[in-house]
Amino acid sequence: xxxxxxxxxxxxxxxxxxxxxxxxxxxxxxxxxxxxxxxxxxxxxxxxxxxxxxxxxxxxxxxxxxxxxxxxxxxxxxxxxxxxxxxxxxxxxxxxxxxxxxxxxxxxxxxxxxxxxxxxxxxxxxxxxxxxxxxxxxxxxxxxxxxxxxxxxxxxxxxxxxxxxxxxxxxxxxxxxxxxxxxxxxxxxxxxxxxxxxxxxxxxxxxxxxxxxxxxxxxxxxxxxxxxxxxxxxxxxxxxxxxxxxxxxxxxxxxxxxxxxxxxxxxxxxxxxxxxxxxxxxxxxxxxxxxxxxxxxxxxxxxxxxxxxxxxxxxxxxxxxxxxxxxx
Amino acid sequence: xxxxxxxxxxxxxxxxxxxxxxxxxxxxxxxxxxxxxxxxxxxxxxxxxxxxxxxxxxxxxxxxxxxxxxxxxxxxxxxxxxxxxxxxxxxxxxxxxxxxxxxxxxxxxxxxxxxxxxxxxxxxxxxxxxxxxxxxxxxxxxxxxxxxxxxxxxxxxxxxxxxxxxxxxxxxxxxxxxxxxxxxxxxxxxxxxxxxxxxxxxxxxxxxxxxxxxxxxxxxxxxxxxxxxxxxxxxxxxxxxxxxxxxxxxxxxxxxxxxxxxxxxxxxxxxxxxxxxxxxxxxxxxxxxxxxxxxxxxxxxxxxxxxxxxxxxxxxxxxxxxxxx
Numbered sequence: 001x002x003x004x005x006x007x008x009x010x011x012x013x014x015x016x017x018x019x020x021x022x023x024x025x026x027x028x029x030x031x032x033x034x035x036x037x038x039x040x041x042x043x044x045x046x047x048x049x050x051x052x053x054x055x056x057x058x059x060x061x062x063x064x065x066x067x068x069x070x071x072x073x074x075x076x077x078x079x080x081x082x083x084x085x086x087x088x089x090x091x092x093x094x095x096x097x098x099x100x101x102x103x104x105x106x107x108x109x110x111x112x113x114x115x116x117x118x119x120x121x122x123x124x125x126x127x128x129x130x131x132x133x134x135x136x137x138x139x140x141x142x143x144x145x146x147x148x149x150x151x152x153x154x155x156x157x158x159x160x161x162x163x164x165x166x167x168x169x170x171x172x173x174x175x176x177x178x179x180x181x182x183x184x185x186x187x188x189x190x191x192x193x194x195x196x197x198x199x200x201x202x203x204x205x206x207x208x209x210x211x212x213x214x215x216x217x218x219x220x221x222x223x224x225x226x227x228x229x230x231x232x233x234x235x236x237x238x239x240x241x242x243x244x245x246x247x248x249x250x251x252x253x254x255x256x257x258x259x260x261x262x263x264x265x266x267x268x269x270x271x272x273x274x275x276x277x278x279x280x281x282x283x284x285x286x287x288x289x290x291x292x293x294x295x296x297x298x299x300x301x302x303x304x305x306x307x308x309x310x311x312x313x314x315x316x317x318x319x320x321x322x323x324x325x326x327x328x
Numbered sequence: 329x330x331x332x333x334x335x336x337x338x339x340x341x342x343x344x345x346x347x348x349x350x351x352x353x354x355x356x357x358x359x360x361x362x363x364x365x366x367x368x369x370x371x372x373x374x375x376x377x378x379x380x381x382x383x384x385x386x387x388x389x390x391x392x393x394x395x396x397x398x399x400x401x402x403x404x405x406x407x408x409x410x411x412x413x414x415x416x417x418x419x420x421x422x423x424x425x426x427x428x429x430x431x432x433x434x435x436x437x438x439x440x441x442x443x444x445x446x447x448x449x450x451x452x453x454x455x456x457x458x459x460x461x462x463x464x465x466x467x468x469x470x471x472x473x474x475x476x477x478x479x480x481x482x483x484x485x486x487x488x489x490x491x492x493x494x495x496x497x498x499x500x501x502x503x504x505x506x507x508x509x510x511x512x513x514x515x516x517x518x519x520x521x522x523x524x525x526x527x528x529x530x531x532x533x534x535x536x537x538x539x540x541x542x543x544x545x546x547x548x549x550x551x552x553x554x555x556x557x558x559x560x561x562x563x564x565x566x567x568x569x570x571x572x573x574x575x576x577x578x579x580x581x582x583x584x585x586x587x588x589x590x591x592x593x594x595x596x597x598x599x600x601x602x603x604x605x606x607x608x609x610x611x612x613x614x615x616x617x618x619x620x621x622x623x624x625x626x627x628x629x630x631x632x633x634x635x636x637x638x639x640x641x642x643x644x645x646x647x648x649x650x651x652x653x
């Protein structure tokens with residue numbers, strides 16, 4: 001385990017601090033996801049040149065935004081060394097809440113969403129207090145999210161408020177809109193998980209919980225914070241999903257759970273915890289999502305798209321053997 | 329004074345507590361029994377047929393669960409996420425090969441097992457050779473298997489083999505034959521896990537990979553064997569399920585989360601190194617009895633999910649599953 005993971009650095013104040021913390025946390029492992037993303041977009045561009053325009057990139061990346069938030073939610077949990085098996089259904093549940101309540105009775109929707117954040121934080125507290133593996137608590141929670149979602153919205157549909165659809169489908173000149181949203185999402189996670197003073201405690205709890213506990217921090221509070229943050233990103237993901245598809249669907253996002261785990265690992269995260277990789281997770285999610293659309297553009301039969309997506313994932317992660325060696 | 333201090337090591341209560349710690353699967357059998365009592369109360373009579381029915385449905389989940397348990401025994405986050413896809417693929421492959429004039433049950437089973445072994449070999453190459461974490465590696469391999477399934481399904485035109493279908497439903501008196509066979513299979517794998525060198529090695533890796541390596545355990549080979557066991561059992565479950573019901577793309581889906589759930593509810597440590605077979609059967613029966621109870625009370629599907637989720641968390645919280653770090 002690297003030293004910078006166990007001893008939280010003070011990146012310093014101001015812009016120079018941002019650049020410094022970025023430089024020291026960006027190695028060959030972190031370069032894998034961006035390289036894969038650029039390569040995938042290039043291949044898509046060769047197959048269909050119109051992709052390489054602002055509107056082309058917008059089209060290519062817009063469907064990736066919910067997965068970006070899912071990856072950030074998952075990253076909050078993976079930073080602690082835990083895994084969340086409920087991300088996908090949670091995002092689906094949020095989209096159901098949005099589609100059923102946000103338009104007609106926004107306050108009920110807000111109350112439900114706040115309740116969900118509290119439930120997530122409670123799950124974190126339970127993991128810590130009873131020493132139950134997070135994998136199982138979140139597995140149980142995933143059934144709860146699915147059940148709640150189906151009882152709120154039994155079949156896909158509902159009414160998504162017009163403003164949300166507008167917010168998610170803006171067209172911007174020069175810089176494609178999804179790139180702006182992804183950058184803002186990554187920036188938010190960067191501020192919350194790397195720049196705030198408490199985030200050092202949080203990352204420290206991921207790599208060395210005993211040391212953090214002995215230093216007088218409450219691990220229960222740490223877990224509640226991380227899980228609560230995961231819920232916030234999950235809610236943003238649900239809002240994005242509802243806005244893009246202009247409907248609610250509890251089950252449509254089921255595969256986000258595992259894809260979000262893969263995005264975080266692709267972006268440089270580690271299952272052992274202690275490493276927060278906000279921009280890595282964002283770019284990892286974009287790459288995984290683009291891999292799917294790229295295959296459609298180059299004419300791979302839809303039956304094989306998922307399989308080739310899996311192969312691409314393996315190939316990119318295999319690059320880690322090389323980059324890990326060069327690091328050590 | 330704590331309760332532990334009061335108990336002298338040799339006292340009867342200390343012994344029984346130690347016994348309970350080693351037999352944590354007792355709880356899930358107790359839960360299953362209480363669920364059956366609840367069903368009986370709801371029905372107004374003690375109904376053994378409920379147990380017989382659940383016993384005939386459980387084998388599929390038990391087979392997949394045993395495989396998942398072996399993988400989880402390896403520790404270090406090892407989890408086989410390919411199982412739902414292997415179940416679906418083998419349901420199609422086996423049913424297809426058994427159909428028609430030149431179809432044969434043996435060839436169907438062999439092809440299904442070959443699919444399971446192929447998935448397992450690929451997973452192992454990615455995990456051991458490319459050093460990709462198990463959960464991501466098996467997710468990616470699962471995606472490849474899923475493509476194979478959609479491709480097979482798109483040119484699929486067969487119906488389940490009538491003989492095998494009859495066999496999967498066959499009962500002697502109230503007792504399901506397939507259920508009995510799966511009890512024997514579970515006993516066999518219990519022997520493999522606790523008495524054979526391979527099983528001991530798998531547990532050793534789960535307890536401490538570094539120590540196992542130093543002790544000369546061939547980690548790569550044991551990992552391969554473990555994933556092959558999981559792949560073959562998922563394939564067998566899929567082939568049987570294809571005959572029991574009929575193949576569909578989503579037929580394997582429930583086995584992803586449920587296979588992990590039965591392992592952990594059964595008292596095996598999710599962190600690996602300590603697993604038990606009786607717990608798999610107990611948890612599979614418990615989950616199916618729970619579904620029966622909720623159906624008896626005409627609870628809707630949505631609410632059933634919520635109750636199931638709460639119970640999984642509750643049982644674990646009460647059992648006080650230690651992370652065993």
